[in-house]
Amino acid sequence: MNNNQYNQGPDSCACPKGNSPASVSGRRNRRGFFHACFALLTGIAACIVAFPVFSFFRLPKRINTARKITVPVADLSKDQALFFDRQGTQIVLIDTAGQPKVFDAACTHLGCLVTWDQNEHVFHCPCHGAVFDDKGQVVKGPTNVPLKKIDFEIKNNVIVIS
Amino acid sequence: MNRLIELLMLIRKELDDRFDLTPVVQKNLTHKQVPRTLSWAGCFGGLAFLIFMIQVFTGILLLMYYKPDPERAWDSVTFIKSNVPMGWLIQRIHSVGANMMIALVFLHMARVVYLRIFRKPRELHWISGSVLLIATTMMAFTGYLLPWTQLSYWGAKVGTEIPSAVPLLGELIVVLIRRGENISGETLGFFFAMHIWVIPAVSVLMMVLHFLMIRRTGISRPL
Numbered sequence: 135m136n137n138n139q140y141n142q143g144p145d146s147c148a149c150p151k152g153n154s155p156a157s158v159s160g161r162r163n164r165r166g167f168f169h170a171c172f173a174l175l176t177g178i179a180a181c182i183v184a185f186p187v188f189s190f191f192r193l194p195k196r197i198n199t200a201r202k203i204t205v206p207v208a209d210l211s212k213d214q215a216l217f218f219d220r221q222g223t224q225i226v227l228i229d230t231a232g233q234p235k236v237f238d239a240a241c242t243h244l245g246c247l248v249t250w251d252q253n254e255h256v257f258h259c260p261c262h263g264a265v266f267d268d269k270g271q272v273v274k275g276p277t278n279v280p281l282k283k284i285d286f287e288i289k290n291n292v293i294v295i296s
Numbered sequence: 297m298n299r300l301i302e303l304l305m306l307i308r309k310e311l312d313d314r315f316d317l318t319p320v321v322q323k324n325l326t327h328k329q330v331p332r333t334l335s336w337a338g339c340f341g342g343l344a345f346l347i348f349m350i351q352v353f354t355g356i357l358l359l360m361y362y363k364p365d366p367e368r369a370w371d372s373v374t375f376i377k378s379n380v381p382m383g384w385l386i387q388r389i390h391s392v393g394a395n396m397m398i399a400l401v402f403l404h405m406a407r408v409v410y411l412r413i414f415r416k417p418r419e420l421h422w423i424s425g426s427v428l429l430i431a432t433t434m435m436a437f438t439g440y441l442l443p444w445t446q447l448s449y450w451g452a453k454v455g456t457e458i459p460s461a462v463p464l465l466g467e468l469i470v471v472l473i474r475r476g477e478n479i480s481g482e483t484l485g486f487f488f489a490m491h492i493w494v495i496p497a498v499s500v501l502m503m504v505l506h507f508l509m510i511r512r513t514g515i516s517r518p519l
Contacts, residue, residue, distance in 0.1 A: 190386055195379045
């Protein structure tokens with residue numbers, strides 16, 4: 135291999151090869167200094183890359199979409215259920231015996247969305263067969279926690295769920 | 297700090313006891329020798345590869361929020377740019393990186409042509425490189441549609457019109473790549489699949505071949 139063709143290895147040095155202890159330690163110090171500089175620059179570069187990448191995994195800003203859900207009482211039909219999205223969670227509005235009720239539609243067992251059975255007047259959970267009555271109480275099933283009630287008010291014949 | 301260095305040294309020693317890795321790393325990476333006559337222009341290919349890796353990485357990040365659906369694509373890109381922390385930067389790196397990668401690929405090719413590096417024994421380097429050029433432009437073209445803006449829509453419209461010049465089969469090719477007569481949701485889904493999976497996979501395969509062949513023949517040594 136022709137030595138002129140290739141860069142020489144990192145151990146070779148263009149300076150005359152003195153064997154005096156001073157020059158050897160001087161070269162070691164210089165190498166240590168360059169190693170430290172290299173490590174520092176690499177660290178800074180890594181931080182510059184890491185900052186936006188880690189930032190990216192933070193939660194994004196959400197535009198506040200908290201708006202009220204309003205349902206005119208006239209739109210309710212007896213024994214029917216209406217499902218709404220309330221800031222990412224599903225809620226269900228039922229009207230039985232002229233008495234509207236609002237529940238969180240997530241089953242209290244493992245969070246599946248319940249369905250309304252208008253003939254039997256019960257909620258069925260499709261996942262593990264839990265059954266809740268029209269007051270949200272447990273009729274049957276793996277859970278013993280009733281459906282969560284959601285507060286609402288009726289103003290001028292309009293149901294307002296905040 | 298010293299403890300950390302000691303720990304790293306210990307890991308290195310234990311790995312070396314088992315796999316003898318240090319000589320392999322030195323030969324191929326840290327003490328790898330390149331021809332002295334190699335100029336800085338020899339970096340273009342490597343830089344294009346670096347940008348490819350940046351594109352893969354930022355692309356994966358963007359994939360966390362992008363939705364390939366005509367109803368939501370534009371909204372999701374706007375969401376990335378305005379609501380996701382540093383999303384604007386990641387999105388910008390991905391789009392600027394695409395342009396940079398094409399520029400670097402062309403510079404790399406220009407050097408190879410100018411120095412006649414494509415001749416024997418490096419013909420297959422040139423051919424795999426040509427496939428990589430097509431793959432790179434295809435990744436840029438398919439990626440351009442994904443934000444679903446007016447520009448990307450008409451860009452895709454004009455771009456997919458080009459194969460219609462092919463005799464006899466032209467119209468069929470246009471319909472096949474548009475997934476229908478016009479640019480639609482199906483086009484978006486098709487371009488998305490091509491952009492994130494098919495073309496990058498082909499590119500990686502070609503890059504592996506390209507790099508292995510360069511290792512085997514060695515870097516061309518101009519006089």
